[in-house]
Amino acid sequence: MDRRTLLAVTGWLATTAAATLVGLAAIDLVGADITGTAGGVRTEQDVARALAVPEAGPSGTAASPTGTPAGTGAASPTGAQRGFTTPGGSVLAECGPGGVRVVTSSPTPGYRTKHADLGPDDHVEVRFVGDDQEYELRLRCRDAVPVNDVKD
Known part of the structure; x- marks a missing residue:
């Protein structure tokens, strides 16, 4: 060379x-x-937090079940919030002095909210309905933490 x-x-x-x-x-x-x-890579806590956050509404802000943007209300008096997810949608609930209440709910694409009892009350319900499936979350407080009250 x-x-x-x-x-x-x-x-x-x-x-x-x-x-x-x-x-x-x-x-x-x-x-x-x-x-x-x-x-x-995401941790289980990252995934749970991401699932608990509602999707953006038509105006580009996340909407709560009452129609107000999420995160604009007062802080939780107890801080006992928990997210629940079904194939039909997700719900963020909290326990307070009046019982359990839905903070936000968001249907999955292809589903809509058919019924929502937002509380605060002893029990709250949110029902997501799609073309051929229906998912219901029935929540209550146990030891000041929201839990899914599965019907028998």
Whole structure:
């Protein structure tokens, strides 16, 4: 091999190695911001929090069952909130002095809310209906924490 060919191959290898290292460093710096976590892996708590957040309504803000944007009300007096999910939709409920109450509910695409008893009361119900399926959540408080009261 002559000297010019050797210099060309060495220069090409050095340029390729430098470009690869710069690309990997850029992906490492930006990657966590793009996926939320390194590798895009979410914990069970992250998934539960994401499922408890209602979907955006027509105006682009998340709507509560009463029609007010979620997060605009007063803070929970007890802080005992819990999310529940069915294939028909999700509900965020909390326990307070008046019993259990629905904070937000959101049907899954293809479903609608047929009935919603929002409370506060001893029991609250939210029923999601699709073309051929119906899902009902019946909630109550147990030890100041919302629980699904499954009917027999």
